[in-house]
Amino acid sequence: MDNQSSALTLFKNQVGIKFQLYNSLFTSLPFHRIEKTGILLSLLLTICEDGYRNRQSPMQIMDDFFARQTTFTTEAERLDLLFRFVQYVERQVVLFDALEDAAFRQINDMNGVGTLRHLSSEVMQDHKENELAKLMKDFGVRLVLTAHPTQFYPGPVLGIINDLSRAVIENDSSDINMYLQQLGKTPFFQKTKPTPYDEALSLLWYMENIFYPASGRILTYIKTQFPNAVPEEHSLIQMGFWPGGDRDGNPFVTVDTTLKVAEALRGGIIKCYYQDVRRLKRRLTFKGVENVLADLETKLYDNIFVPGQQANITAKEMLDTLKQVKETIIYQHNGLFLHLVENFINKVEIFGLHFASLDVRQDSSVHGNVLEEIAASTKALPDNYASLKDKEKIEALTQITTVIKGDDLKSDIAKDTIKTAKAIQQIQQYNGEPGCNRYIISQCNSALNAMEVFGLLLLAGWKKDSMKVDIVPLFETIDDLRNAAEVMKELYDHPVYRKHLKKRRDKQTIMLGFSDGTKDGGYLMANWSIYKAKEELTRLSKEYDIEVIFFDGRGGPPARGGGKTHKFYASMGKNISNKEIQLTIQGQTVSSNFGTADAAQFNIEQLIHAGISNSLFSKRNFTLEKKEETLLQKLAESSFKSFSQLKGHPDFLNYLSQISPLKFYSETNIGSRPAKRGGGSRMTLKDLRAIPFVGSWSQLKQNVTGYYGVGSALKEFDDKGKWKEVKELYENSLFVKTLIDNCEMSMKKCFFPLTFHLSKHPVHGEIWNMIYSEYELTKKYLFKLTGKNELMADYPVEQLSIQVRERIVLPLVTIQQFAINRIREIEDQRQNTPIKATYEKLVMRCSFGIINAGRNSA
Numbered sequence: 001m002d003n004q005s006s007a008l009t010l011f012k013n014q015v016g017i018k019f020q021l022y023n024s025l026f027t028s029l030p031f032h033r034i035e036k037t038g039i040l041l042s043l044l045l046t047i048c049e050d051g052y053r054n055r056q057s058p059m060q061i062m063d064d065f066f067a068r069q070t071t072f073t074t075e076a077e078r079l080d081l082l083f084r085f086v087q088y089v090e091r092q093v094v095l096f097d098a099l100e101d102a103a104f105r106q107i108n109d110m111n112g113v114g115t116l117r118h119l120s121s122e123v124m125q126d127h128k129e130n131e132l133a134k135l136m137k138d139f140g141v142r143l144v145l146t147a148h149p150t151q152f153y154p155g156p157v158l159g160i161i162n163d164l165s166r167a168v169i170e171n172d173s174s175d176i177n178m179y180l181q182q183l184g185k186t187p188f189f190q191k192t193k194p195t196p197y198d199e200a201l202s203l204l205w206y207m208e209n210i211f212y213p214a215s216g217r218i219l220t221y222i223k224t225q226f227p228n229a230v231p232e233e234h235s236l237i238q239m240g241f242w243p244g245g246d247r248d249g250n251p252f253v254t255v256d257t258t259l260k261v262a263e264a265l266r267g268g269i270i271k272c273y274y275q276d277v278r279r280l281k282r283r284l285t286f287k288g289v290e291n292v293l294a295d296l297e298t299k300l301y302d303n304i305f306v307p308g309q310q311a312n313i314t315a316k317e318m319l320d321t322l323k324q325v326k327e328t329i330i331y332q333h334n335g336l337f338l339h340l341v342e343n344f345i346n347k348v349e350i351f352g353l354h355f356a357s358l359d360v361r362q363d364s365s366v367h368g369n370v371l372e373e374i375a376a377s378t379k380a381l382p383d384n385y386a387s388l389k390d391k392e393k394i395e396a397l398t399q400i401t402t403v404i405k406g407d408d409l410k411s412d413i414a415k416d417t418i419k420t421a422k423a424i425q426q427i428q429q430y431n432g433e434p435g436c437n438r439y440i441i442s443q444c445n446s447a448l449n450a451m452e453v454f455g456l457l458l459l460a461g462w463k464k465d466s467m468k469v470d471i472v473p474l475f476e477t478i479d480d481l482r483n484a485a486e487v488m489k490e491l492y493d494h495p496v497y498r499k500h501l502k503k504r505r506d507k508q509t510i511m512l513g514f515s516d517g518t519k520d521g522g523y524l525m526a527n528w529s530i531y532k533a534k535e536e537l538t539r540l541s542k543e544y545d546i547e548v549i550f551f552d553g554r555g556g557p558p559a560r561g562g563g564k565t566h567k568f569y570a571s572m573g574k575n576i577s578n579k580e581i582q583l584t585i586q587g588q589t590v591s592s593n594f595g596t597a598d599a600a601q602f603n604i605e606q607l608i609h610a611g612i613s614n615s616l617f618s619k620r621n622f623t624l625e626k627k628e629e630t631l632l633q634k635l636a637e638s639s640f641k642s643f644s645q646l647k648g649h650p651d652f653l654n655y656l657s658q659i660s661p662l663k664f665y666s667e668t669n670i671g672s673r674p675a676k677r678g679g680g681s682r683m684t685l686k687d688l689r690a691i692p693f694v695g696s697w698s699q700l701k702q703n704v705t706g707y708y709g710v711g712s713a714l715k716e717f718d719d720k721g722k723w724k725e726v727k728e729l730y731e732n733s734l735f736v737k738t739l740i741d742n743c744e745m746s747m748k749k750c751f752f753p754l755t756f757h758l759s760k761h762p763v764h765g766e767i768w769n770m771i772y773s774e775y776e777l778t779k780k781y782l783f784k785l786t787g788k789n790e791l792m793a794d795y796p797v798e799q800l801s802i803q804v805r806e807r808i809v810l811p812l813v814t815i816q817q818f819a820i821n822r823i824r825e826i827e828d829q830r831q832n833t834p835i836k837a838t839y840e841k842l843v844m845r846c847s848f849g850i851i852n853a854g855r856n857s858a
Contacts (some may be wrong), residue, residue, distance in 0.1 A: 144240030397455030450600030515690030573623030706746020711778030
């Protein structure tokens with residue numbers, strides 16, 4: 001039996017069968033009407049499956065269900081049952097999540113391809129130890145946890161998933177039953193929006209309970225296998241953090257929030273260290289060690305519990321103390337429990353006193369407005385600053401000598417911008433420089449946008465020669481990606497900025513955003529544009545002797561750069577810099593890929609392996625040849641043309657707004673950030689954020705941004721007699737293979753029978769038919785390309801997982817479409833009825849279970 005067949009059998013036994021078993025326990029839980037709810041839900045699922053086979057609409061299916069299976073006659077009674085269905089399905093999804101988490105170690109080969117043990121054997125087999133040590137001097141993986149609103153599980157539910165998974169692993173039926181009861185009584189719906197600080201505390205749980213132990217284990221293993229490979233001054237694993245620092249489009253993030261989150265991060269890591277020291281003390285009861293650890297314990301305790309003691313310890317002091325303990329154990333106590341001390345040292349080297357680097361991010365338009373206000377109200381900039389040309393503005397910004405106080409300015413945003421630039425210094429003072437040393441500029445489309453941040457830092461009191469902040473431009477739209485090299489060339493050519501880079505070790509971090517790129521250009525064009533931008537920026541940076549580091553803004557689903565992320569990094573080839581792998585981890589991706597220490601360790605190892613193997617093993621050269629690049633460019637252009645035609649349809653945004661739950665995203669109370677940029681009431685595609693855009697297509701089960709245009713592009717080349725070239729490209733390029741794999745994942749989560757009734761709709765029919773035709777065309781050509789006859793055939797475990805999850809939420813997507821249709825009917829009849837608000841709440845509540853079941857669908 002091969003590995004995939006074995007994993008599939010394990011999945012069926014450990015997840016599939018157990019789900020059926022534990023799911024049946026729900027009906028026996030001591031809750032009001034739960035047995036009847038479970039039975040009726042099973043009937044609804046059957047009616048949905050039969051109904052869609054017979055091309056019924058969600059409205060017909062629900063009417064049929066109410067008529068045949070219930071005696072309810074009033075709308076209020078029916079709605080009450082539908083809300084109970086939602087609650088029931090939400091808990092089924094949690095159960096399935098917990099079972100998958102519990103089976104992770106059995107289903108995934110923790111020593112197989114892509115793991116560090118696999119890498120270790122490859123390195124030793126090919127005698128690459130010296131090359132690995134050289135590579136490790138500056139290679140690293142940085143995972144940046146973001147506050148993007150795609151996490152529908154409130155904190156208590158995440159805790160239950162964790163506990164339930166552990167009970168399943170231990171096969172403790174008593175605890176399982178108890179946790180299922182707890183799940184039944186725990187609310188899933190947050191009545192108020194979380195604050196940015198709430199979001200930070202939620203992710204801090206993952207830092208303390210998942211990333212802290214998993215990262216320590218990884219570094220310990222590498223140092224054990226290759227003792228001289230990892231330098232002490234460079235951390236192989238780094239953590240980044242956006243809640244509290246990311247103010248792009250989020251008016252609720254203020255300088256007070258930023259400082260409070262930085263303090264919470266420091267407090268979190270010191271708490272972890274305190275617990276580790278107490279555990280160490282139970283083992284290291286030896287002479288010359290016990291007192292040293294007791295002193296360290298006291299200092300850590302004071303930092304947590306005694307006001308005013310936060311600055312009485314440094315990361316260096318901790319490392320010096322632990323190294324002293326290590327020496328004593330080696331030379332006086334036969335190395336007893338040495339591995340515990342080394343594991344602790346590794347954690348301190350990774351996390352310092354900052355735990356995670358808090359990134360500051362803001363939109364470039366805000367900086368421009370703030371600087372114009374400063375010029376108009378102070379003498380720090382020329383009076384005519386607003387009317388200057390870009391180059392003149394840059395010159396004025398580099399000549400700033402005046403330090404201003406934020407309180408002197410009129411607008412709140414200007415005050416906060418200056419105070420935030422000052423706060424970075426304060427955070428570095430307490431948490432160390434890694435605590436906060438990057439300023440990311442959204443919508444960066446000129447060199448001026450980067451230099452505006454340089455000027456703001458000068459205005460806040462930073463000195464040119466000691467500015468310990470990396471200025472990180474973010475390029476997202478297709479046009480911005482095309483112009484990225486031109487923007488960076490202008491920056492590299494500027495003597496002041498070049499001198500700044502010299503002080504920052506000649507390193508330039510550039511962020512590239514998948515989400516808005518896909519929304520702007522479609523799946524194929526966005527991915528190709530990012531690839532080409534990276535290639536061009538790598539070439540340019542080498543010319544200037546600058547080491548470029550790419551920071552990828554990836555979301556959960558393939559349409560936002562997610563999916564099989566590690567394969568993308570393994571496929572980059574030699575023309576793209578990969579000294580570090582940096583990417584955002586957000587929403588469901590945090591809980592699905594990093595929900596347990598085992599899953600986190602496995603997925604971090606996959607990323608490390610991808611980055612190292614790409615550089616270390618030349619026999620796996622995935623660099624695209626010139627003719628392959630030309631072919632990909634033409635495919636991307638063809639795909640972009642198709643996607644642009646769809647987006648350009650006059651009914652496009654109206655279709656999404658009317659048929660999907662798009663307009664209810666802002667009411668879900670899952671994130672502090674609004675669903676769109678700007679304060680206007682009118683919805684525009686430009687202002688609409690990528691998360692609700694992609695997520696709405698996902699809930700419609702149409703996933704447009706994950707495949708649209710791919711089929712048309714492949715057909716065009718087939719019609720031109722160039723299919724052989726396309727087939728060779730697919731077979732020879734891991735990059736293209738990964739693109740297709742992720743495309744198949746998006747398509748696997750589509751279900752067009754849900755919306756088939758729109759095919760003949762007088763307004764929406766044309767759009768629906770365009771989307772469905774492209775889906776069928778893409779499926780046809782993907783089968784022709786891969787030689788398979790079903791989507792995701794190479795990934796049977798993931799394929800089955802998606803099938804089960806989609807079946808669990810089939811009643812929810814049906815109920816959601818039924819509710820959206822009722823809202824439209826009420827609006828068309830211009831009725832002023834309170835029942836409309838109830839249906840709106842029902843649409844929103846259905847979103848929770850649908851998104852959670854998809855795990856990487858928003």
